[in-house]
Amino acid sequence: MHDDSSPRVTDGAAYRAVRHPVAAHFIDVLDQRLLPHAVQTRRLASADDAAGAIRDMVVRGAPLIGAVGAYGLALALDTDATDAAAARAHAMLDATRPTAVNLRWALDRVRARVMPLSPALRARAAWDEADAIAAEDVAINAALGRHGLALLREIARERDRPLHVMTHCNAGALATCGFGTATAPIFLAHGEGMPVHVWVSETRPRLQGAHLTAWEMAQRAIPHTLIVDSASGLLMRRGDVDLVIVGADRVAANGDVCNKIGTYDKALAAADNGVPFYVALPSPTIDWNAASGEAIPIEARAGDEVLAVRGRAASGAADAVAIAAEGTRALNFAFDVTPARLVTGYVTERGVANDAAALRALYPERA
Numbered sequence: 001m002h003d004d005s006s007p008r009v010t011d012g013a014a015y016r017a018v019r020h021p022v023a024a025h026f027i028d029v030l031d032q033r034l035l036p037h038a039v040q041t042r043r044l045a046s047a048d049d050a051a052g053a054i055r056d057m058v059v060r061g062a063p064l065i066g067a068v069g070a071y072g073l074a075l076a077l078d079t080d081a082t083d084a085a086a087a088r089a090h091a092m093l094d095a096t097r098p099t100a101v102n103l104r105w106a107l108d109r110v111r112a113r114v115m116p117l118s119p120a121l122r123a124r125a126a127w128d129e130a131d132a133i134a135a136e137d138v139a140i141n142a143a144l145g146r147h148g149l150a151l152l153r154e155i156a157r158e159r160d161r162p163l164h165v166m167t168h169c170n171a172g173a174l175a176t177c178g179f180g181t182a183t184a185p186i187f188l189a190h191g192e193g194m195p196v197h198v199w200v201s202e203t204r205p206r207l208q209g210a211h212l213t214a215w216e217m218a219q220r221a222i223p224h225t226l227i228v229d230s231a232s233g234l235l236m237r238r239g240d241v242d243l244v245i246v247g248a249d250r251v252a253a254n255g256d257v258c259n260k261i262g263t264y265d266k267a268l269a270a271a272d273n274g275v276p277f278y279v280a281l282p283s284p285t286i287d288w289n290a291a292s293g294e295a296i297p298i299e300a301r302a303g304d305e306v307l308a309v310r311g312r313a314a315s316g317a318a319d320a321v322a323i324a325a326e327g328t329r330a331l332n333f334a335f336d337v338t339p340a341r342l343v344t345g346y347v348t349e350r351g352v353a354n355d356a357a358a359l360r361a362l363y364p365e366r367a
């Protein structure tokens, strides 16, 4: 019995990054800081809960940050739906993380829907809009996945062995409301029996690849191998990578791609070795107002994330282990920008675009 207003998702596994039980004034999210060693849900019942979960990366990934931001605004309006309170909540949620444009997109969409209404009607409308954003996210990723699947079939046709796909960070079902973006074509290909193998880049410093992507592949029994981020170039040079597909946090109007730190390195290695480099791009992640990557704010997080790694100790306890000498200074940019010239194509819910002009042609209403 599907007992929540979260969309029905058939992406090959039962877990959900976020659930909104029918008529509930809370959402339940998977605490992604504890994966893969513990699968625990956390209830968010206030706008502060939602903001904290985004800031502390209980939830992460551009589309999911957007959806949880939208639910956060609904939670705020449950408490106080006056103009001033709505503006405060929008600003507070928007300030949690600066790079993923989906957050601002989702908050603006909910605000545009509710502010014309009388305060008494705003909270209900905000919950409905947040549910719509979550449902659309799944539909967008499924459609994107189908276009990406056609691409994988095409590349696989020329090979008589499993297709070797490399990815970076986690752009999986955990980063969205279902299917993932970069993982959607992989999940669908595996689902139809195509032999695929995924190179999972660990993604220092927070290890989204090791902790989340490897776990998602294992949940679906998709063959995969964990690598250190710096092994990507060697594997491409050896011909062990048929394509790279990554997610995005913000894509500028000229096609520059902002994604997890380390993505640019992979794009450079792919270009140097003739390996196709695709970006899985749901349309809410396109910032038509950003002329180029230079306009994209890059989040700088605490150096502590670089100075220690989190995992499970031999005792079974989750723990963080310091990797550098006491007092070492660390710099921690969370994202980088891959220039459009290094991107083979953008896999969107409306099809695959091979450059910025083709991307605009897919979204004539925005261009």
Ligand code: MRU
Binding pocket: 060, 061, 062, 063, 100, 168, 169, 170, 171, 172, 175, 176, 180, 181, 182, 208, 246, 247, 248, 249, 259, 260, 334
């Ligand atoms: O810092 P994170 O974990 O939020 O970074 C996530 C990424 O960079 C993802 O690749 C991106 O958000 C796309 S998620 C579909």
